[in-house]
Amino acid sequence: MTxxxxxxxxGKRYRGRWxxxxxxLSIPAGRVVGLVGPNGAGKSTLLNLACGQLHxxxxxxRVLGHRPGDGPGQLARVGFVxxxxxxxAGLSVADHLRFGARTNPAWDHEAxxxxxxxxxxxxxxxxxxxxxxxxxQLALTLAAAKQPELLLLDEPVAALDPLARRSFLHSLTEFxxxxxxxxxxxxxxxxxxLERVCDYLLLISGSRVRLAGPCEELIAEHYRIVGPxxxxxxxxxxxxxxxxxxxxxxxxFIVRTAAPLPKGDWRVERxxxxxxxxxxxxxxxxxxxxxxxxxxxxSHDLEGPQ
Amino acid sequence: xxxMTWRQFRTQAxxxxxxxxxxxxxxxxxxxxxxxxxxxSLAACIAKGCxxxxxxxxEDKYSxxxxxxxxxxxxxxxxxGAFWGAPLIGGELASGTHRLAWQQSVTRTRWLTVKLLVVGxxxxxxxxxxxxxxxxxxHQHDTVKAARFSSLVFGARGIVxxxxxxxxxxxGAATGxxxxxxxxxxxxxxxxxxxxxxVVPTALRSNYLPPRTADIRLxxxxxxxxxxxxxxxxxxxxxxxxxxxxxVVSAGHAVDPAGxxxxxxxxxxxxxxxxxxRTVDCLAEQDLHVTATYQPNTxxxxxxxxxxxxxxxxxxxxxxxxFFWIRRRTT
Numbered sequence: 001m002t003x004x005x006x007x008x009x010x011g012k013r014y015r016g017r018w019x020x021x022x023x024x025l026s027i028p029a030g031r032v033v034g035l036v037g038p039n040g041a042g043k044s045t046l047l048n049l050a051c052g053q054l055h056x057x058x059x060x061x062r063v064l065g066h067r068p069g070d071g072p073g074q075l076a077r078v079g080f081v082x083x084x085x086x087x088x089a090g091l092s093v094a095d096h097l098r099f100g101a102r103t104n105p106a107w108d109h110e111a112x113x114x115x116x117x118x119x120x121x122x123x124x125x126x127x128x129x130x131x132x133x134x135x136x137q138l139a140l141t142l143a144a145a146k147q148p149e150l151l152l153l154d155e156p157v158a159a160l161d162p163l164a165r166r167s168f169l170h171s172l173t174e175f176x177x178x179x180x181x182x183x184x185x186x187x188x189x190x191x192x193x194l195e196r197v198c199d200y201l202l203l204i205s206g207s208r209v210r211l212a213g214p215c216e217e218l219i220a221e222h223y224r225i226v227g228p229x230x231x232x233x234x235x236x237x238x239x240x241x242x243x244x245x246x247x248x249x250x251x252x253f254i255v256r257t258a259a260p261l262p263k264g265d266w267r268v269e270r271x272x273x274x275x276x277x278x279x280x281x282x283x284x285x286x287x288x289x290x291x292x293x294x295x296x297x298x299s300h301d302l303e304g305p306q
Numbered sequence: 307x308x309x310m311t312w313r314q315f316r317t318q319a320x321x322x323x324x325x326x327x328x329x330x331x332x333x334x335x336x337x338x339x340x341x342x343x344x345x346x347s348l349a350a351c352i353a354k355g356c357x358x359x360x361x362x363x364x365e366d367k368y369s370x371x372x373x374x375x376x377x378x379x380x381x382x383x384x385x386x387g388a389f390w391g392a393p394l395i396g397g398e399l400a401s402g403t404h405r406l407a408w409q410q411s412v413t414r415t416r417w418l419t420v421k422l423l424v425v426g427x428x429x430x431x432x433x434x435x436x437x438x439x440x441x442x443x444x445h446q447h448d449t450v451k452a453a454r455f456s457s458l459v460f461g462a463r464g465i466v467x468x469x470x471x472x473x474x475x476x477x478g479a480a481t482g483x484x485x486x487x488x489x490x491x492x493x494x495x496x497x498x499x500x501x502x503x504x505v506v507p508t509a510l511r512s513n514y515l516p517p518r519t520a521d522i523r524l525x526x527x528x529x530x531x532x533x534x535x536x537x538x539x540x541x542x543x544x545x546x547x548x549x550x551x552x553x554v555v556s557a558g559h560a561v562d563p564a565g566x567x568x569x570x571x572x573x574x575x576x577x578x579x580x581x582x583x584r585t586v587d588c589l590a591e592q593d594l595h596v597t598a599t600y601q602p603n604t605x606x607x608x609x610x611x612x613x614x615x616x617x618x619x620x621x622x623x624x625x626x627x628x629f630f631w632i633r634r635r636t637t
Contacts, residue, residue, distance in 0.1 A: 051409060053405060053408065053409070055634075069408075071413060072411045072412060072413055072416075073411075075409065075410065075411045075412070075413065076411035078409075079409070080405075080409040082402070082405035082406065082409070084402065086401065086402040086403045086405050086406045087403070087406060088314070088401075088403050088406070089401065090314075090317070091313065091314070095313055098309070098313075099309075099310045099313075099410070100410065102307065102309050102310060103307060103310065103410035103411055103412045104410055104411045105411055106411075139406070142406070143409070146410070146411065
């Protein structure tokens with residue numbers, strides 16, 4: 001498995017504040033990666049570092065084997081849809097496509113026009129008069145028609161209504177399916193959006209990577225178990241506790257284990273992606289408040305099984 | 307990238323072109339008027355010497371309009387720098403579109419190079435054309451007036467306006483890049499450009515080459531052309547001393563033929579308030595001298611070259627700063 005994005009000890013500081021620290025990760029090729037985390041977790045910073053818009057303060061990042069944004073060749077291989085999907089308000093849709101055509105060697109003119117037609121956009125319309133959803137679609141069209149190997153999107157659906165959101169994500173899935181080996185990294189704090197399109201999850205919180213791995217594997221390895229009250233240390237070995245809850249004489253745990261779950265005096269429930277992400281985020285907020293037993297598990301949970 | 311630069315610049319270019327065209331028409335009309343006037347009066351007699359009234363009449367008729375036009379022409383580079391230069395990068399940063407532009411397969415360096423060259427050269431050529439037209443139109447007036455070193459005339463003729471335009475434009479681009487707010491950058495560009503255009507002619511220009519010194523005899527001609535005669539004690543200062551074919555930079559106190567300060571009593575006797583001619587005649591009789599420093603007229607083109615080089619160097623430094631900043635700091 002070759003890594004599309006590889007970071008070691010990556011950090012970025014803005015005016016004395018670290019937006020991202022000690023970020024070490026490896027994103028495999030051919031995936032649609034959901035980048036999740038609370039607001040201000042460093043998702044945007046990571047994406048901007050990966051496309052070369054920002055330069056790291058610490059550590060290294062390699063994208064498709066090269067330094068991000070290093071020369072026109074590297075720029076051509078990576079597409080980026082920035083937050084709020086900026087477009088030139090005074091220029092028409094056709095002007096934008098012409099701009100893309102004149103600045104990108106692998107520009108797919110037909111595909112771009114086909115998409116604009118499918119979306120029902122008038123090429124003569126000024127981009128400043130498009131709706132939020134149309135603007136996002138135009139930005140995606142620009143990024144997609146340059147035919148990048150890696151497409152990065154920073155909260156592209158955050159400002160869209162549910163219908164525009166669905167249509168945008170549909171377009172994204174189409175792009176991913178057009179050619180083998182394309183990688184998409186999409187950030188969002190709405191997990192249900194990601195669940196629909198992503199097959200790989202990367203969770204950043206407190207400016208660190210908390211969880212990374214294929215969605216199916218992550219879901220397969222996590223369980224919620226509910227049974228008679230007990231301490232986390234009383235659980236069988238090989239289970240990493242993500243979250244625990246004790247109410248009266250019952251205890252509920254969210255645990256992670258690569259091995260099949262042993263039988264016990266508990267009820268087992270499956271988690272969906274959203275439950276899973278929330279469990280990690282809730283745990284993070286708690287461990288920020290008080291450094292208690294949860295910290296002991298941190299080292300296990302940082303990386304998914306490779 | 308060239309197409310995109312033009313496309314983004316189109317509205318400003320049209321507005322600028324209309325303004326430049328209007329200015330060009332005005333200069334053409336002014337030039338034709340001056341030429342017609344000259345041909346009808348001075349052209350016939352200038353070789354063998356015209357009546358003084360005819361010459362000064364021609365000079366006075368146009369001196370105000372030429373001065374105001376020169377002043378307006380001096381503002382053109384500043385305006386182009388403020389309204390074309392400041393939004394060039396600052397506008398993109400303010401609207402966030404740099405995040406779109408810099409993600410195409412074009413490096414920031416190339417993006418900036420094309421923008422600076424396309425819009426910058428347009429500003430330089432536009433300014434230069436206006437000044438060439440002005441130089442043609444008022445050529446005869448300039449010759450009669452023989453004051454091409456004066457601040458306004460020097461800055462609106464020859465090759466320096468091209469370099470002013472390059473400087474003002476890169477100044478606008480750099481402040482826009484630094485402030486990220488095009489409106490603020492527009493204002494700052496105008497202010498800085500005006501300050502530089504004040505400091506250079508008043509403080510720097512006369513020192514481009516070491517000035518020469520001359521001993522000027524205060525005869526009737528020199529004194530009657532002076533702007534003012536100031537006496538305090540034994541110190542006599544003559545304002546606005548002129549030398550033929552030269553730019554007088556400074557003039558010292560008047561001294562008598564022996565090199566001593568003139569006799570106070572004699573000076574006081576000469577002063578006849580309200581009777582300028584008598585004062586002049588009386589002072590001329592005393593055979594006084596002043597030491598003046600001056601730049602000869604033959605240095606006009608060397609000075610034009612030196613000043614153009616100075617502004618071009620500043621423009622180059624500002625461009626260099628833009629390239630550095632856009633790669634290192636705008637991240």
